[in-house]
Amino acid sequence: MDSLVIGAIASLGAGLATVVGALPILLPINLTQRVQGIMLGFGAGVMLAATSFSLILPGTEAAIAQGASKPYAALTIVIGILLPLTIKSKDKNMNFIRFEHINLSCKNIDDSRNFYQTLFPDWYVRAEGVFNGRRWMHLGDRQFYFALNDENNQERVHNAYENIGINHVGFVIKDGETMKKRLEDKGIEYYTMSAAETKHRIYVNDPDGNEIELVEYNQNYALK
Template identity: 35%
Template sequence: MITLEHINLVVDDIPATLEFYGSAFPHWKIRAEGDGDWYGKPRHWLHFGDDYQYLALSDHGEGSNRDLEGHQVGLAHFAFVVDNLDALIERLEQAGFAIAKDGADSPFRKNIYFIDPAGFEVEFVEYLTDIPTQRNA
């Protein structure tokens, strides 16, 4: 079995990013953090997650993220599977984050998209079936 351990995101505001992901995943915590240098530029970094998966965040970002409606090369979005999508949406909206776009209409899953404070599109998916062919339809 293969699992994704972490995603490394360069952002410009770690506290704002932590507010978003902390609202989405209230059981996650800061696992480690420190300061360093990245090719001549100082940065603060931290790992935010649980014992199995995490986001590696660094605060030395410059400029804007790619235009999500454009055609530039780069990250389009990443997704997390959740057990209760409605509860996650409620937590994010209570924290002031708006849904960016609705997901597909499917009898086998519910999904929704948010844009995090750094401009990354994040999909959250709740599967309504355990049958892989239905999940992937």
């Protein structure tokens, strides 16, 4: 069989495999963070293997075949890998990595923890301790957390939508119906609003009166 035909068949097979591998994204499946981590790790391993066996090793062999010594060929590959790391971006927005945490003062830190774990059952206590005689706790996940401070002697001053300050904090969720049922099961009051781009907009106050917005976007909303 002609090598051109073989190459075309191999390319077609690889393309079909990519399509088949992407099909599960269309299924309504909610994967846990652990499963997502395993899948991402596997995908990263495949790409590293492809980089090694399909790029680095053939490139080294080609350099040697053209008369370069093994150390020189290896050095060329290393320089090629490290060179992009020396290029500095002129985009100052690259300094922002992610939104990490919000610091909250609480009347009762345990009540606040129970409330937020009702909203987000996968959140856990990342760290906790005592500082200057008051309890503190970092509650969240690997990407974001609330820094809760037990201030049972303080009173709330800011009123949302009436004073200058934060009115609410918004979180994007996967399933608004499930969230509403969870709130109702716990006896937590909420109200809803509607917008063209969202399927659910749920508003609820934590034990200290901080308003939380829970948003489920429509599937066809481009900026979600």
